[in-house]
Amino acid sequence: MANNARAVDTALAEYEKNLITDDKDKALLLVDKATVAEYETIRTRAMALARAGKTSEARELVLGISQLSQVTQQNASSSEELAATAEEMSGQAEQLQVAVSFFRVNGAACTRRPDRLAWRPTR
Secondary structure, eight states: OHHHHHHHHHHHHHHHHHTOOSHHHHHHHHHHHHHHHHHHHHHHHHHHHHHTTOHHHHHHHHHHHHHHHHHHHHHHHHHHHHHHHHHHHHHHHHHHHHHHTTOEETTEEEEEOSSOEEEEEOO
16 A cells, blocks of 8 residues: 555656646646545545454445545546547637638628637728
8 A cells, every 4th residue: 555655646746747837737736635645544544443343434434435536537537538529629610710711791701810700891
């Protein structure tokens, strides 16, 4: 177990050192660190219960950890899928803007600007 804790600490340290780019990343890292700390607290409590002969209570804690781990993995997977979908939709939106840029409405042509679509009268 100590090796697992060291591996998690090392992974979080590498993440913090190499991949933190903004405040959102910093906030996510703080959540990750809090989750790891909570896991360690629960694990320590489960081990103490097991040593005290309270195996059913220890089993319940371990089951809770397992369920928490599954939910965390599902959330991470969903987040990755959502990010990929958002990136794909952004690209499709840009392609659509280009495709419809030649249409005219009431004599105005749609011109693409980086921050928004702007309508200008055509002469």
